[in-house]
Amino acid sequence: MRERDHFIGVWLDDKEYAHLNQLCETSGLSAGAVLRQALAGVQLRPRPPGEYTRLLRELSAIGNNINQIAYWANAQKSIREAEIVDAAVLAKKAWELVKNGL
Secondary structure, three states, X not given: XXXXXXXXXXXXXXXXXXXXXXXXXXXXXXXXHHHHHHHOOOOOOOOOOOOHHXXXXXXXXXXXXXXXHHHHXXXXXXXXXXXXXHHHHHHHHHHHHHHOOO
């Protein structure tokens, strides 16, 4: 069963159609999704580049490594807690930059 019950057909001129197609290409969304997002007042953002997922995976691995190092260093008492916190803060900042599209 359809999730949406109402259909509206819209006629577009060449310029409007080209603009809609450009929005679809840039965002990676279908025309219907672009129009629904516009109606909802959502500002469309460009689709992340293809390597974005790989980069997020790498950042996650780096964060895991930092956690393992922090655990080991804390158990050995060979590193100051402030240094662990600094490393964690830097990893979190990097994660946020990538997540928010730099």
